[in-house]
Amino acid sequence: MIKRSEDRKLNFGAGPASIPEEVLQEASEAILDYNASGLSVLEIPHRGKLFDNILDESKQLVRELCALSSDYEILWLHGGGRLQFSMIPMNFLGAGGAAYIDSGHWAQEAIAYAGYYGEPKVIASSAGERYASLPEWPASIDPSLSYLHFTTNNTIYGTQWPDIPLSPVPLIADMSSDMLSTQRSYSNSAMFYAVAQKNLGAAGTTLVVLHKDMLARTARRVPPMLNYEAQVRTNSVLNTPPVFAIYTALLMLRWTKRKGIDIIQKDNEKKASILYAEIDRNSLFAAVVDRPDHRSKMNVCFRAKNPENEQLFSDFCTQNNITGIDGHRTVGGFRVSLYNAITIQQVERLITLMQAFEDDHKKD
């Protein structure tokens, strides 16, 4: 049995994010003995039946939950988003150049990394609006580009693309912070990827899904470890993979399937809608993102209208065993992350606190 459940903090952090208690329980047991194998999951060989089964089932679940055709390859790689920011241009930035949509901090990081391998073209940006809205998707896209990169959900500013837009060139989507949060058609994407520590488990691995057509597009000589084609050829076991992080992702995928993506989507919509409604109603707070169709359902960003209330509300949450709601160090304010593991009841608890805070601090 999980211990001290009553003392568990309510973690609205943007990542490493909250993990369901049943997943923690299963991971904890596997550390002692994996599946009655007499070995810890930290000790099982990465070339052998025990790990093959973990890998196969995790890939099968990603395929099923995303309704992916067999044209897509599924990889679990080392490193986080920034290793993908490196590998994408390293592998694919060819003579046609590459385009990026600049929707904020993470998009800008991806652009900066591409600058080491060529000259990325920023073909849309909402920098002028301080990223409080999504950039307008470009009306025309140069068909000779090697690829177009964008970020589906922007954790720091709280914006999110409702759908995956169409593109005449291979579309590469960073879905790190909204992967598996909603039902989506992935068939527009040539590649998408997501770090694990949001909806997929624990930090230490990154899910990469690639259309087979991309494998022939490697634009330069890339050593195997950093080469998507070599990683596909060796089924993510080119070297010792981060076994435990992949196993935790498998546990999260099983949890996701048990709950159902349709229910998860419905819950995520409900969580976001009641929280935005409270922010809009509450006289002490203001949402960062105005346009309802640009608001993220994963990361809800808001600020105190009176700056003096920022620290007070932050302290009030801490006193109430809530953690992780401070905004990103670059922007301040508050950010409530509503990843799949967060329940409607937990959001209601926060709303009750916001109302209690208003009662205590509003000027009559």
Place this chain on the structure above:
Amino acid sequence: MIKRSEDRKLNFGAGPASIPEEVLQEASEAILDYNASGLSVLEIPHRGKLFDNILDESKQLVRELCALSSDYEILWLHGGGRLQFSMIPMNFLGAGGAAYIDSGHWAQEAIAYAGYYGEPKVIASSAGERYASLPEWPASIDPSLSYLHFTTNNTIYGTQWPDIPLSPVPLIADMSSDMLSTQRSYSNSAMFYAVAQKNLGAAGTTLVVLHKDMLARTARRVPPMLNYEAQVRTNSVLNTPPVFAIYTALLMLRWTKRKGIDIIQKDNEKKASILYAEIDRNSLFAAVVDRPDHRSKMNVCFRAKNPENEQLFSDFCTQNNITGIDGHRTVGGFRVSLYNAITIQQVERLITLMQAFEDDHKKD
């Protein structure tokens, strides 16, 4: 309490390797609740006191256990050895070229990766002896080389350098499989590194130790994630680090300190010496490495003199709840890995089985 200790397999695998039961117990508990924080170790923020303490203590323990001066920087990076095989030439292979000592499979992989960034010079090799001995350390080394790379312990062939040799150019040592197994002077090395899944814990992070002088030697533009200087500047928290793998490494480092490097060294010498003695004595087996001063104390490789006995002895071990003794898929035979977590009693148990096997199968 750890469960099913009696059923724990005796794991002589080369990595992911055996982990002490007390470390597994602590890791398992931290998954449920880290240090009474109300958060799982999988959920703690990577920018904050909880993780800072893990990082600081782990670095302090590496510094202490290796008796490193403050001239060395300590990093915990994503990925495994092959990411280091990429990053080393990416960062340091300059106009002077780089030299490699070819002592077998892993050295050859490192050489192949360097080939993506220049023309590595192989200045010593024991390929002619099928790597059953160490190459002769070169009598003269070109002082204009950017660096010289070698592998301290060769898991597949069972050879090991007793000391870190001297070099007039920056010496980079892959210590993946014998890190912290013995008391060593590290001051000859400009850099050394070790993947975690041997003596350092679980797969998913790599320890890198760099002399400060190396940071000024970056030979080309390398994006921050793959750039040692940027990783040092951000104290291994350039992005979300593999928190759990680093925490498990900390638990292993604490265990190593409690036991003491001097005792670990003595035990490792004892384990290796009784096992080699049995192989040399036993009429059915033969050691792969003849020269006593080239024999690895970490990975003891041997074969059955009669090939028919290979499968029989392998099955006999499996029946006796022993796992991981099959040789690497590229060479066959047997390989018994004697990493720090393996006890003298466990080696004695294997020796008893080897003797019982001899009694049953020797021709009178």
